[in-house]
Amino acid sequence: MTESLYRADTARRGRARRLTLLLALAATGVYVAFILLHVPQARG
Amino acid sequence: MAHADTHAHDDHHEHKPSGIGRWLFATNHKDIGTMYLVFALGMFFLGGAMALLIRLELFKPGMQYFDPQFYNSLVTTHALVMIFGAVMPAFVGLANWMIPMQIGAPDMALPRMNNYSFWILPFAFTLLLSSFATAGGGPAGGWTLYPPLSLQGGTSFPLTIFAIHLMGASSIMGAINVIVTIMNMRAPGMTLLKLPLFCWTWLITAYLLIAVMPVLAGAVTMLLTDHFFGTSFFNPAGGGDPVMFQHIFWFFGHPEVYILILPAFGIVSEIIPTFSRKPLFGYDAMVYATASIAFLSFIVWAHHMFTVGMPLAGQMFFMLSTMLIAVPTGVKVFNWTTTMWRGSLSFEPPMLFALAFLFLFTIGGFSGLMLAIAPADFQYQDTYFVVAHFHYVLVPGAVFAIMAGVYFWLPKWTGHMYDMALAKWHFWLSSISVNVLFFPQHFLGLAGMPRRIPDYNTQFTDWNMVSSVGGLVFGVSQLLFVWVIVKCVSSGERATDKVWSDAMPLGLEWTLPSPAPYHSFEDAPEVK
Ligand code: HEM
Numbered sequence: 001m002t003e004s005l006y007r008a009d010t011a012r013r014g015r016a017r018r019l020t021l022l023l024a025l026a027a028t029g030v031y032v033a034f035i036l037l038h039v040p041q042a043r044g
Numbered sequence: 045m046a047h048a049d050t051h052a053h054d055d056h057h058e059h060k061p062s063g064i065g066r067w068l069f070a071t072n073h074k075d076i077g078t079m080y081l082v083f084a085l086g087m088f089f090l091g092g093a094m095a096l097l098i099r100l101e102l103f104k105p106g107m108q109y110f111d112p113q114f115y116n117s118l119v120t121t122h123a124l125v126m127i128f129g130a131v132m133p134a135f136v137g138l139a140n141w142m143i144p145m146q147i148g149a150p151d152m153a154l155p156r157m158n159n160y161s162f163w164i165l166p167f168a169f170t171l172l173l174s175s176f177a178t179a180g181g182g183p184a185g186g187w188t189l190y191p192p193l194s195l196q197g198g199t200s201f202p203l204t205i206f207a208i209h210l211m212g213a214s215s216i217m218g219a220i221n222v223i224v225t226i227m228n229m230r231a232p233g234m235t236l237l238k239l240p241l242f243c244w245t246w247l248i249t250a251y252l253l254i255a256v257m258p259v260l261a262g263a264v265t266m267l268l269t270d271h272f273f274g275t276s277f278f279n280p281a282g283g284g285d286p287v288m289f290q291h292i293f294w295f296f297g298h299p300e301v302y303i304l305i306l307p308a309f310g311i312v313s314e315i316i317p318t319f320s321r322k323p324l325f326g327y328d329a330m331v332y333a334t335a336s337i338a339f340l341s342f343i344v345w346a347h348h349m350f351t352v353g354m355p356l357a358g359q360m361f362f363m364l365s366t367m368l369i370a371v372p373t374g375v376k377v378f379n380w381t382t383t384m385w386r387g388s389l390s391f392e393p394p395m396l397f398a399l400a401f402l403f404l405f406t407i408g409g410f411s412g413l414m415l416a417i418a419p420a421d422f423q424y425q426d427t428y429f430v431v432a433h434f435h436y437v438l439v440p441g442a443v444f445a446i447m448a449g450v451y452f453w454l455p456k457w458t459g460h461m462y463d464m465a466l467a468k469w470h471f472w473l474s475s476i477s478v479n480v481l482f483f484p485q486h487f488l489g490l491a492g493m494p495r496r497i498p499d500y501n502t503q504f505t506d507w508n509m510v511s512s513v514g515g516l517v518f519g520v521s522q523l524l525f526v527w528v529i530v531k532c533v534s535s536g537e538r539a540t541d542k543v544w545s546d547a548m549p550l551g552l553e554w555t556l557p558s559p560a561p562y563h564s565f566e567d568a569p570e571v572k
């Protein structure tokens with residue numbers, strides 16, 4: 001039988017948590033990077 | 045046995061929670077999917093009402109009803125409401141309903157985050173729309189928010205930016221949920237290359253969202269600091285560059301238009317095989333074409349800004365890379381057509397909408413190719429030709445695919461068949477009027493009518509009148525859609541489990557009873 005993730009075995013839950021974290025960090029990283037990339041221009 | 049097991053694990057799990065709490069604290073993928081779809085439908089009518097006001101003002105030359113500032117806010121918020129409030133949430137709603145059912149999972153992987161990502165949306169749109177009540181009115185600089193114009197907004201400016209931040213956060217959470225669900229929750233045997241195309245296109249869309257929503261968030265954050273904190277990212281006086289905003293915006297913006305169309309491709313790829321009673325032609329090619337389109341969407345952005353004065357080499361690059369997208373798109377159109385070849389076709393409402401999609405989306409693709417020709421775009425840029433182009437890809441494109449999907453899966457959701465005759469009326473009225481509405485805009489654009497203008501030269505009168513009449517008929521026809529859905533939820537002939545035919549469709553969702561149980565697959569199905 002399958003389980004919804006919150007009832008899944010620890011290995012699968014671990015994989016899901018790591019992937020979630022990775023994607024959230026990637027999104028945050030893109031956001032910060034795009035702003036920092038343009039900071040030299042912001043200060044003139 | 046498995047049943048008793050799960051029950052012990054999780055008690056509230058089997059029966060639906062009741063009352064308002066069921067919706068406020070919803071974690072069930074079907075409940076959240078329903079909320080997304082209802083929200084999207086509401087926003088579709090709100091954005092549609094704005095569109096009708098726009099068409100009302102444009103019915104005749106001269107200023108009739110609104111002052112130009114208010115007209116511009118209507119144009120701006122119409123776009124934001126339709127893109128971020130109607131089309132994207134509708135796709136997320138369909139994803140919520142269908143992805144667990146198609147991959148053989150009981151629910152989405154991250155149900156609580158699912159709840160947050162939905163409930164952020166009403167707040168975001170309240171912020172956005174509340175700006176109409178502030179001094180200076182709603183945002184009026186266009187959905188593209190180009191500085192310096194957008195920086196001149198009053199109170200609406202920060203409200204719009206915070207609203208966009210919230211919408212972005214909601215989309216990113218939704219996208220993470222889709223990816224984690226598809227990567228971790230597939231039934232045993234469901235390898236990636238057995239994934240239904242709706243899941244595939246959504247998986248790729250979700251990666252696009254994670255890559256570009258933060259870019260939009262970054263762009264509007266920089267606008268915010270330029271306005272309030274004295275930075276000059278986009279201000280030449282301080283060493284910045286307003287054209288840089290356009291680059292950043294369209295680096296988000298072009299992948300965004302594919303976010304608005306890839307799930308539509310997925311839906312159509314589910315429907316055409318079903319009503320042709322043949323498996324999809326070229327499944328693998330469809331997957332690779334989708335991935336190629338997604339990849340190419342990152343290197344074409346400056347086709348939106350040919351007229352800013354970029355070097356010739358830049359124009360050539362962006363022109364040719366844009367035209368390259370026609371190749372994978374052609375693969376798709378070819379495969380859908382070949383799927384129908386010698387099929388045993390039938391024309392129920394989902395198929396009708398999918399076929400209209402195929403023809404009319406392709407018209408939008410052709411005008412896109414015309415716009416991609418850099419020297420020609422100097423003529424078309426900022427005219428109604430562009431408006432005609434993107435409405436063809438978005439209305440009989442994305443919106444028709446959503447309607448096709450709703451008509452396809454509605455019997456599975458409600459357990460009832462809907463009124464086929466009424467749905468066909470909805471189809472014919474919509475697909476005729478949508479052409480009356482948007483086709484003349486090609487002529488207007490080629491003749492030089494600028495976009496985002498409340499008044500126009502008298503030579504443009506006739507086609508504007510035709511377009512406005514088409515708009516009114518299209519708008520009113522959508523009430524039929526609501527009527528069909530409401531009737532189907534409350535009554536109607538019982539739907540069978542397979543719904544459309546015994547031979548097809550083949551996806552896992554059709555092995556579930558109609559209506560689908562509250563939790564989709566408590567026991568994992570075996571996929572061979
Ligand atoms: C066949 C592929 C396509 C090509 C070659 C193409 C090409 C273009 C070009 C060159 C422009 C800029 C025109 C200008 O401003 O002068 C444009 C605008 C636009 N396209 Fe497409 N396009 C394609 C498909 C799509 C799709 C699938 C969508 C959305 C579902 C879309 C949505 C838009 C929108 C919203 C704009 C206008 C943005 C704005 O200025 O507000 N396009 N397209």
Ligand SMILES: [Cu+2]
Binds near residue numbers: 301
């Ligand atoms: Cu584009």
